[in-house]
Amino acid sequence: xxxxxxxxxxxxxxxxxxxxxxxxxxxxxxxxxxxxxxxxxxxxxxxxxxxxxxxxxxxxxxxxxxxxxxxxxxxxxxxxxxxxxxxxxxxxxxxxxxxxxxxxxxxxxxxxxxxxxxxxxxxxxxxxxxxxxxxxxxxxxxxxxxxxxxxxxxxxxxxxxxxxxxxxxxxxxxxxxxxxxxxxxxxxxxxxxxxxxxxxxxxxxxxxxxxxxxxxxxxxxxxxxxxxxxxxxxxxxxxxxxxxxxxxxxxxxxxxxxxxxxxxxxxxxxxxxxxxxxxxxxxxxxxxxxxxxxxxxxxxxxxxxxxxxxxxxxxxxxxxxxxxxxxxxxxxxxxxxxxxxxxxxxxxxxxxxxxxxxxxxxxxxxxxxxxxxxxxxxxxxxxxxxxxxxxxxxxxxxxxxxxxx
Amino acid sequence: xxxxxxxxxxxxxxxxxxxxxxxxxxxxxxxxxxxxxxxxxxxxxxxxxxxxxxxxxxxxxxxxxxxxxxxxxxxxxxxxxxxxxxxxxxxxxxxxxxxxxxxxxxxxxxxxxxxxx
Numbered sequence: 001x002x003x004x005x006x007x008x009x010x011x012x013x014x015x016x017x018x019x020x021x022x023x024x025x026x027x028x029x030x031x032x033x034x035x036x037x038x039x040x041x042x043x044x045x046x047x048x049x050x051x052x053x054x055x056x057x058x059x060x061x062x063x064x065x066x067x068x069x070x071x072x073x074x075x076x077x078x079x080x081x082x083x084x085x086x087x088x089x090x091x092x093x094x095x096x097x098x099x100x101x102x103x104x105x106x107x108x109x110x111x112x113x114x115x116x117x118x119x120x121x122x123x124x125x126x127x128x129x130x131x132x133x134x135x136x137x138x139x140x141x142x143x144x145x146x147x148x149x150x151x152x153x154x155x156x157x158x159x160x161x162x163x164x165x166x167x168x169x170x171x172x173x174x175x176x177x178x179x180x181x182x183x184x185x186x187x188x189x190x191x192x193x194x195x196x197x198x199x200x201x202x203x204x205x206x207x208x209x210x211x212x213x214x215x216x217x218x219x220x221x222x223x224x225x226x227x228x229x230x231x232x233x234x235x236x237x238x239x240x241x242x243x244x245x246x247x248x249x250x251x252x253x254x255x256x257x258x259x260x261x262x263x264x265x266x267x268x269x270x271x272x273x274x275x276x277x278x279x280x281x282x283x284x285x286x287x288x289x290x291x292x293x294x295x296x297x298x299x300x301x302x303x304x305x306x307x308x309x310x311x312x313x314x315x316x317x318x319x320x321x322x323x324x325x326x327x328x329x330x331x332x333x334x335x336x337x338x339x340x341x342x343x344x345x346x347x348x349x350x351x352x353x354x355x356x357x358x359x360x361x362x363x364x365x366x367x368x369x370x371x372x373x374x375x376x377x378x379x380x381x382x383x384x385x386x387x388x389x390x391x392x393x394x395x396x397x398x399x400x401x402x403x404x405x
Numbered sequence: 406x407x408x409x410x411x412x413x414x415x416x417x418x419x420x421x422x423x424x425x426x427x428x429x430x431x432x433x434x435x436x437x438x439x440x441x442x443x444x445x446x447x448x449x450x451x452x453x454x455x456x457x458x459x460x461x462x463x464x465x466x467x468x469x470x471x472x473x474x475x476x477x478x479x480x481x482x483x484x485x486x487x488x489x490x491x492x493x494x495x496x497x498x499x500x501x502x503x504x505x506x507x508x509x510x511x512x513x514x515x516x517x518x519x520x521x522x
Contacts, residue, residue, distance in 0.1 A: 108441045245427060246516060248420040250452055253445035257427060264436035272441070402413070 018049075018227030019148055020282030021101040021252070022094070022189045022343045024275060025336050027231045028249045028258065030182040031238025036160075039168030039235060041183040045190025046228030048383045050220045052191075052354055053199045055361040055376060057216035060203035062370040063360070067200040068296035070356035083352040084297045090349055091194050091290040092321055093342045096328025098283040099125075100335030104252045105276045118329045125283050126322060134205050134304045141281030147274030150259045150267055151233040157262040158240045165236065181397040184390050186235075189343050190228065191387070193353040197289040200357075201296070205305050213370060234258065251336055287325070291318035347394035350387045358384055406463040408470055408522040415477050415522075417456050419515035421449050422484045422508045429491050429505035432498065439495040446491035453488065457481035469522070476518055484511050 030038050056067055065073075072080045102125075103118035110117070128137055174180065199220075208216065237258040242249060249255060252275065259267035288304070295302035295314045302314040309315065329335070358380045361372045372380060428445060431437040460478050465471040490497075490504040 108438075108444050111440045111444050241427075242424075245423045246419055246512065247424045247427070248417070249424075250417075250421070251445070251448050253441065253448055254424060256441070257424070257431075257445075260431055260437055261427070264431070264434075265438055268438055268441060 018190075018195065018224055019145065019230050019278045020094075020192070020285075021098050021279050021335060022192060022339045023227075023231050024234065024252065024255050024279075025249070025339050026182070026185050026189045026343060027234040028238040028242070028255045030186055031235035031240075032242035032248050034176075034179050034182055035239040035243050036164055036168030036236065037172065037174070038179060038182045038186060039165065039232060040171045041186035042190065042228055042231050042235065043169065044386075045187035046224055046231075047379070048187070048386070049190050049195060050224050051376065051379045051383055052196055052357055053224060054217050054220040055372065055380065056196055056200035056357050057203045057208065057220065058213055058370055059357065059360050059367065060200055061208045061210055061213050061216060062367050064204060065360070065366075066204050066292065066296055067197050067353070067357065068293045070360050071352075072297055074356040074359055075352075079352070080297065083349070084293060086349045087193055087197070087293055087353065088290055088321075090342060090346045091197075091286050091293070092324045093328065093338060094192070094194060094346075095283065095286040095290065095321060095325030096333070097335045097338040097342055098279050098286060099325050100329035100333065100338065101252055101279050102276065102283060103329060104335065105272055105279065108253060108256070108272055115330055115332070118326065121280070121283070122322060122326045125280065125287070126319070128280075129284060129287065129304075129318065129322075130308060134202070137284055138202075138281075141277045141284065144277035145274055145281055147270045148230050148278055150263065150270040150274060151230055151237060154259045154262045154267060155233040155236040155240070158237060160236055160240055177397060177401045180393070181401040184347070184394050184397055185340075185343055186231075187386075187390060188347045188350070188394065190224075190231070191350060192343070192346055193349055194286050194289040196353060196357070197293055198285040201288070201292040201303075205303050207305075210370065251334075283325075287318060287322050290321040344394050344398045347387075348391045351384065351391055354384055354387055406465045406470060406474065408467070408473075410463070411460075411465070411470055411473055411477065412519045412522045414456050414460055415473070415480075415515050415519040418453060418477060418481055418484060419512045419519060421452050421456075422480075422487075422512035422515060425449050425484065425488050425491070426505045426508035426512060429487075429501045429508055432491055432495055432501035433505055435498065437495075442495035443492050446488045446495070450485050450488040450492060453481050453485045457485070473518055473522055477515070480511055480515050480518070484508065484515075487511065 059065060071083050075083060099118055099121055102121035103114040106117035106120060107114050241258055241261055256268055256271045259271040291314055292302060294317050300313045301311050360366055361380065362377060364371045425446065428442060432442050457478050460474055463474065465474045487504045487507045490500050494500050
């Protein structure tokens with residue numbers, strides 16, 4: 001019973017972290033632009049994050065080493081410093097986009113001003129980080145993020161052509177660069193590096209040991225799987241509503257319109273609440289990820305499991321990253337555009353993030369009996385190859401397609 | 406400004422008008438929240454005004470591009486006006502119904518203009 005409860009909590013936490021502003025925007029844009037043809041990219045990305053999240057959780061359970069400790073151990077000082085700087089830049093950009101997105105979402109309820117609500121969001125997020133326990137943060141944002149399930153109901157309510165949906169899960173050769181731009185973006189949106197940083201450090205926060213390896217596996221499979229299902233539903237709904245009407249979504253409000261069509265005001269409110277808490281959860285995840293990475297790289301004491309005031313360097317860096325994200329959001333930059341840049345330009349950082357996980361997961365001297373089995377090994381190397389390919393293709397496609405337009 | 410660049414700009418206008426028409430339809434049927442309708446209409450209006458400014462500032466050397474550019478600016482102005490109806494009175498169902506029809510027509514006109522380039 002306790003195991004089931006732990007898995008349920010993991011599933012809930014995954015919704016609060018996996019479905020972030022990048023997923024909301026990219027999935028709706030992909031559905032509006034290329035319809036269901038790119039659906040297959042979502043399970044490809046979701047399987048990738050499951051493989052590496054499970055591996056990183058197992059590494060923590062076996063060795064207590066989170067992601068950036070592995071980076072520091074496996075890379076030389078220069079490459080680990082480069083990985084740190086690149087990951088921090090991208091994580092803070094993502095944090096800015098998430099905070100900006102929160103400002104827009106709250107403004108849809110009250111119509112005061114986006115910049116005012118970005119400030120409100122910053123204060124609420126900082127208070128949640130300071131006052132709530134780690135599990136409490138996951139549960140509150142995860143439970144409320146479940147309102148996003150309205151996208152699954154919407155996609156079914158709109159009675160899609162199921163044959164076409166099924167064909168969307170089969171990759172096909174395509175000559176249009178825009179199609180490949182969205183395929184690459186959908187895979188990347190699922191594999192955003194901060195998700196792995198947060199997952200592995202969160203496993204340390206929760207004190208995982210070898211007994212938790214089974215729970216870790218099911219958390220990764222069911223949690224990210226459910227997040228992927230919501231992503232599929234968003235793409236499918238956009239393909240049914242926006243593509244025939246020639247609508248290319250340009251804001252968070254466009255994404256909310258997707259549930260207003262089938263369920264009127266109730267659908268709109270559920271979507272806005274779900275997005276508010278899912279993006280809020282992702283904001284907390286990104287802020288923690290940046291602070292975790294810096295602290296682990298520098299060898300500082302870190303973690304929410306200790307009192308934050310007892311770890312001044314970790315706490316100050318956490319506050320500094322939140323303020324940097326706030327400053328970016330307050331420049332008035334469009335969070336949707338910022339998200340697109342963050343998703344596409346995170347791809348070149350992906351190989352540097354994932355390689356140490358794979359190397360340590362395959363290392364019997366560190367992992368002992370919990371070393372990668374044949375399936376994890378094959379999938380790990382396959383996804384590492386795919387990630388390297390994406391890292392080369394993403395910037396080219398971004399320029400070639402003018403950001404998917 | 407090349408025909409491709411102009412076409413992309415006009416496509417943005419067509420898309421925004423179509424989305425505005427969808428939103429206006431929901432306002433007319435009392436299927437949305439007034440605050441959301443007002444804020445989202447304002448956001449879309451900002452997109453349209455930004456495109457109009459870009460079009461106005463761009464230099465079009467080819468005669469057909471220059472003519473289409475002028476038409477696009479005119480369309481942007483009309484789309485902005487129709488979106489303004491939702492923004493100003495998000496609880497006015499008859500006004501929203503009229504705006505939905507106008508925006509639908511403007512979206513089609515923008516689509517035809519883009520296709521002709």
